[in-house]
Amino acid sequence: QQQVKQSPQSLIVQKGGISIINCAYENTAFDYFPWYQQFPGKGPALLIAIRPDVSEKKEGRFTISFNKSAKQFSLHIMDSQPGDSATYFCAASQSWGIGSGTSYGKLTFGQGTILTVHP
């Protein structure tokens, strides 16, 4: 029940196109859903994150869409660029408590998607 399933494993997009990566989860207690971007030989970098009280969050060319009833969330990269070529990971976790007393559970990661944007 702790799994996060990510698809596709790999994705090839032309420059200027839209890249879409999907994730599905089972644990309805998850309440934090981040996306990480990782370049070869580097550590992952936090890209964008969403909580289940909103259905969409946009930061520049990156948008997370969240469907609570379907237990799915996705990353959309608009106007994809060759510099976006990287591995993308979704993740999920849950929290307990409120305010300064909040405790956070561990992040459960998807298997990753290798994105290649052709010029």
Place this chain on the structure above:
Amino acid sequence: DGGITQSPKYLFRKEGQNVTLSCEQNLNHDAMYWYRQDPGQGLRLIYYSQIVNDFQKGDIAEGYSVSREKKESFPLTVTSAQKNPTAFYLCASRSGRGSNEQYFGPGTRLTVT
């Protein structure tokens, strides 16, 4: 220059030897984590520590050990009991103050032959 540092970037060891990977952060973060990354398997949690002098096993702790004697340091020892130690190891930290944002170091690639 704040951040998380991991050293060395590449590490080579002979089978049967213990090896310790370094992770240091100057972000004043409370929580620290160790992950292992293998091709096609995402990131798997080895150990984590929410506060100094306390740590918990993650999903794949067998064959690993950690210590958290200082807030800024969380070294990982890969012991000879780890059956498949060759991997990319990532350290991360989280502020622990109302945030679940984890920030990763650059990683250490360990090769055991």
